[in-house]
Amino acid sequence: MTIKERYEAARESYKAVGVDTDQVLLALKQIPISMHCWQGDDVTGFDGAGALSGGIQTTGNYPGRARNSKELMADMDKALSLIPGKHRINLHASYAVFEEGEWADRDKLEPKHFAKWVEFAKERGIGIDFNPTLFSHSKAEHATLSSEDPEIRAFWIRHVQACIRISQYFAEELGTPCTMNIWIPDGFKDIPADRTSPRARLKDSLDQILSMDYDKSKVFVAVESKVFGIGMESCTVGSHEFYMNYASKNDILCLLDSGHYHPTEVVSDKISSMLLFFDKVALHVTRPVRWDSDHVVLFDDETKEIAKEVVRGGADRVLLALDFFDASINRLSAWVVGMRNMQKALLNALLLPNEKLAALQESRNFTELMMLQEELKLYPIGDVWNYFCEINGVPAKEDWFSQITAYEKEVLADRK
Template sequence: MKTELILKNYEIAKERYAALGVDTDKAIETLEKTPISLHCWQADDVVGFERGEAASGGIQSTGNYPGKARNIDELRQDIEKVNSLLAGTFRLNLHEIYGEFGGKQIDRNEVTVDQFTGWMQWAKEQNMKLDFNSTSFSHPKSGSLSLSNPDPAIREFWIEHTKRCRRIADAMGKFQNDPCIMNIWVHDGSKDITVEKGRYREILKNSLDEILAEELPNMKSCLEAKLFGIGLEAYTVGSHDFYAGYCAKNNVMYTLDTGHYEPTENVSDAVSALLLFVPELMLHVSRPMHWDSDHVTLFDDNTRNLFSELVRANALDRAHIGLDYFDGSINRIGAYIIGVRAAQKSLLQAFLEPLDTLRKYEDEGKLFQRLALLEEEKTLPFGAVYDYFNLKNNIPVGEEYIADIEKYEAEVLAKRN
């Protein structure tokens, strides 16, 4: 797209939004400063570098498109390519299975920060900060229950693993001089009718109490609920009710994954409700299709509504934004770019909403006027603002990134066996 046309379109859009009291330059500045945490597992289909096995524990990446990252160097190379095609501020979200194990068999209850110092240095060089996750799935001791396992030997193994992960996250946060957000999600559940649901939830509660008792100043823990997983359809120990109650009672950050709800639920409704009772939210932005299928995030109603609610609730400073999907059926670099751009577009549209006028209409009971403006804002020229945002940061505008990714595929990805 010609620079002259982008600039011309932006000036028209800027004037149009100004007529509604919206400052497009300020919206762009806010978007540039709002961090989005990239999930490392899109690059290799959630395999990691511990055992080289596909994910288990109720999650699954489908597709076998060539070119996935096979080692740390290739994964870092791919993330660097992704960064080169995006404007804004980015973090990298790591699972424990992505450590640098050096070919050694380091079990999960033995992992230390030594396996992640390379990541910390690399992230600093890339001007990125790190987030972290404990990993309860894809392990001989995973089974159906980890932190909620009645077997003390299995349970203590996973408690120790999670404690160690929190310490690693704390070291990351200290190194980068910014808190590392560490998510705790366990797959625990049952395939069929479960009799002692309360027992397993009590065990999980006690395990979390022990894990979170250690005060670590450079990291923040968050807890993630789920509806169900493959092979664990009947019962999930860490349900929404369980974690909402636990986080509210214990003042812990709540992870809101857009794929972990019933298909008919409006996930955005949870934002303002949860923020009355929990200190912060971690957002895992995904796209469920019938279930938690983790399709690539799109600029759809669910994504737009989520970020719109976040901005309307004045909660941007109490939320951390991350992506969480894994599609192995398409070019994985492209999957990153599509998802990030969808999140950015949704954020930008939320920043450009004429909120002052909408709030005034609502406060005065002018419901027709409110609905009319909500409809009209849908066709405002926010796309011209997003194009300018990319141009301003020397990033491909519009569909221009497609050719760049095709070139990378031909020169790099296609040569991976």
């Protein structure tokens, strides 16, 4: 049977439980995922920052890391060519592209330093999301927006304000809003004597940042919490409770990273609550293994649950991005696997008879609900996925991997 014939058979199976797979494929194509640039170069960036800091680590030394913007863009191009649909790219401020002999510190960054990225995005018809880079810098050694040193704090306030201006530039040039996400590594290795003062300084810093004039319809400012990091195991200043309350009070977004909570917490359980009180919520989907280790996203239970909540809460209300960096495997393969898995999870959620399942729950018919949820797991989602790939002009099944191995031999092998 051809891929199309298998799809037509699958369509009938799903039709029997009230799901229109043709409509599902149209809906899936309309959900963009923001692909993070930092998987391609192990979060190194182009501003000469050197070694990673801020509780972030990459492990492995697989050959072929992108060493400059030209290589990174080529690698992203190749990865995107193997992922169905139209997506976005997600940049950190440390990926500014300077002309030869030019350099600007992070508080002096301007839109012109990202013109090459705008050119890249325009040629491909995609949007850009953005992140200030408050790590891997001499002024981030101890603390950033919560620093007790007023000069350090002022530097980082200027940096984030510069990033808001750059984000608005992206939005205006590309005709699509830019999500600009603030994450800081500030915290304490051991039990702090005073949690309040650093958080008060962080609040004041954010207040100063948001006092600048910018277009909120073009720039969606988000804040991202983290429960701990290496070297800040006992306390992070930017906790979930701090940011959730700050975002609510100041009409900005709260970003949930699926690796930034206690091991027994899951982001999938938080999304519905957040959407009751926020118009939108932003996500960074990653895979923690015992801690915030940013493994490549799999088609696993939690990713499926996250996708279910995205679909049930309204995919247009969730700003979806990925965030992982694995230097132990082919970096392009990591992108493709992670992006395609997120799409598979969304497809799985769209293929569920969600109204019927909800009705069974409302009637407290938990016996039939369990039965149907379990039976649906073996429905032919793979045949629907392969057809989605085929109609979007990308390889189905594992056929894409031969292009990665060829690219590794022809391109990556020459990078020393």
